Amino acid sequence: MDGSTTTQTVGIVTPRIAKFTEPVALKCGAVIDEYELVYEAYGTLNRERSNAVLVCHALNASHHAAGVYADDPTDVGWWDNMIGPGKPVDTNRFFVIGVNNLGGCHGSTGPKSINPRTGKPWGGQFPVVTVEDWVATQARLADHLGIRQFAAVMGGSLGAMQALTWTIKYPERLRHALVIACTPSLSAQNIAFNEVARQAIITDPDFHGGDYYAHGTTPKRGLRVARMVGHITYLSDDEMASKFGRQLKYGKLAYSFDTEFEIESYLRYQGNKFAEYFDANTYLRITKVLDYFDPAFEHGGDLVRALAPAKASFLVISFTTDWRFSPERSREIVTALLDNRCDVTYAEIEAPHGHDAFLLDDVRYHRLVTAYFDRIGAETAADAGTGILHHGSKAAA
């Protein structure tokens, strides 16, 4: 990354809560009367309110995208290598917002929360949410913060699906979308992995139909397996081979079912860690959010038509070894954007790390995002004081 000597962290951050009392009608038909979203913000919103960037999180992350907490300096934000002073998303320049999505388990209203209608945790009764529902509630958060239009909405993986959905549902409300390690829809194989994860949780005897809070249990065994399955799909075969190979934990075969290979040890560690803090009901719903994502579905499978409302400029990035959401899937998005004559730049980053690459500090990847945000920053600065609100511009016919 350019100028890495000057990069710093955003430092100590404090989550904030936004309370919404206007009911939200979800895609599944359910209505949530009132809800809270927990969010963090870094940097300063300029006078024109034109420098806001929304960072959307993926499967297991949260609003805590950058910085650390005063009471836990080891709890570093999940995209801290991307966001901060002098970093690709430079908080000296941009006002960056991270939000925990509806149905999450990091402070926003979700299955763990009390359902005001019953006075008990929602549990299994919490509705199945969608990317569209998340984006609708994020838009309300933007209203709450007085942000009419984002300079950019960005995310990787499931976060990228939210950025893409913003361009369809609220085309006037963002100037740029960064769509990283995305896919226009999950493949049968993707859904299959998610279903294994769900079955692991649902068949755990501690699950109790999702109402495990009342039973004083948590379906940790299921959650552990779910996370292990997920983790396999985040890494590339090569990455696993180079990181673990067939290395044995204790140097020799034990002819038992204890952990023997390093990869087993790694997956168990990841599974255990995850099961300690993540809510199983949230995990179930997020896998459904992924499965349902398919903007082309409502347009007879035509992604070009689905993306027709988009007015933003796009940076689409994929990673060569990502077999979960492969570069070919990103190219489908790019082709549809080209057919809609949208401004789009597409980069295919050669990285060995598989799907997880979007979270890692790869020089080429970060330099590209830095350059793209420089461009956004230059536009934002050029418009400062003019009172102009961009509405994006499609490449003229």
Added chain:
Amino acid sequence: MSGNGNGIQRSDFAAIAEWVRPGSRVLDLGCGDGTLLKYLKSKRNVSGYGVEIDDENILACVKNGVNVIQSDLERGLSEFEDRSFDYVILSQTLQAMKNSERIIKDMLRVGREGIVTFPNFGYWKNRLHIAAGYMPVSDNLPYQWFDTPNVHLCTIADFERFCRERRIRVVERKVLTNGKAVGLLPNLLGALAIYHFGNGAAK
């Protein structure tokens, strides 16, 4: 496929800009660092995209404020719809393509018209190198035989025969040497050829 001559003052740019109608849609194949598109944006208010394979050039395009798609031209232009551009430009890249014929066909599928520039192998200085027994090395052909990316070099006469045989209509031609137009004996005196072509037989 990466365009040749990044950062070098490219004499073909001004010639291309003269042909491109203001406000048109342009696809620049092997766009390098995006200099030509940036130039056409400022001079002719065009919109469009570059296609590049090289990581450093992709970064340079982003810095130049140019839309770019990272892709290998040898894979064809399947991302792009038929007739979705006014011009498809292939600037000093044709000679480095493995499948030169297919790219020309693809250019005329995706664009209404094509513009191609290439170093004229028939230029007298090149002929002199050959006559002396060596492969030519010059400003327009700055490589040694063992490290050149140029696998399909041709002369002006070769290219015109190619167009005639495939019923590709040459709209205009410019031939330059050291940035200056060449009128007389272009295949001998011209270092760089610039062709503007479209579908249909020659008039």
